[in-house]
Amino acid sequence: MKRALWQRAGRRRPRVPAAEAEVLDEIRRLRARLPQVTGAVAASIDGLVIAQDAAGPEGESVAALTAASLAVAVRMAAATGRGDFRELLVRGEEGYVATYAAGPSAVLTVLAEPRTNVGRLHLESRLSSARIAELVTEALNARDNGVRP
Numbered sequence: 569m570k571r572a573l574w575q576r577a578g579r580r581r582p583r584v585p586a587a588e589a590e591v592l593d594e595i596r597r598l599r600a601r602l603p604q605v606t607g608a609v610a611a612s613i614d615g616l617v618i619a620q621d622a623a624g625p626e627g628e629s630v631a632a633l634t635a636a637s638l639a640v641a642v643r644m645a646a647a648t649g650r651g652d653f654r655e656l657l658v659r660g661e662e663g664y665v666a667t668y669a670a671g672p673s674a675v676l677t678v679l680a681e682p683r684t685n686v687g688r689l690h691l692e693s694r695l696s697s698a699r700i701a702e703l704v705t706e707a708l709n710a711r712d713n714g715v716r717p
Contacts, residue, residue: 587707591700592619595676598696604684606663609677610670610700613638618674618704634667634677641667655690668693671701673708 595608599621607622607630615635620627641656658665664680666689676697680689 587703588619590703592621594696594699594703595619595621598678598692602680602684602688602692604681605678605689606681607679608696609634610674610704611635611677612674613672618700622679630677630679634675637667638675655694657686664689666690666693668697669701670697671705674700674704676700 591610595610598608599605607620607626609620609622609627609630610618611631611634612618613635615632617627617631620630622630637656637658638653642653645651645653652669654669656667661682663682664684664686665677666680667675667677670676676693678689678693
């Protein structure tokens, strides 16, 4: 992500209610395309939930942990000369946690079963994160310009 990501991180960005329904629809489309996905959370880079489709109340804790892991991943990419953050994959005994950049203001974190095809997980999640980036950017621009979407 661009350096603007961390320049904005110091300021709490309000939720983007105008985008929540559309972001949730995109998350549900992702889950329909990839049945091994057990949940997904779209969040601001500072850990505020934009939309979630996950079993249980874990969305807020996943968003907060995503913000923490994002900080480390961004620093790791920069320190090793790998450029701007794009994605992070964690593999555990019970499955995967994958986080994808969704523009300069948001991230998509996807939870998947251990039998998931990781290539397909990346493909489908990258498509969804790009769409979420568009939706969040539109909503933030409209809000910043005083327009009601």
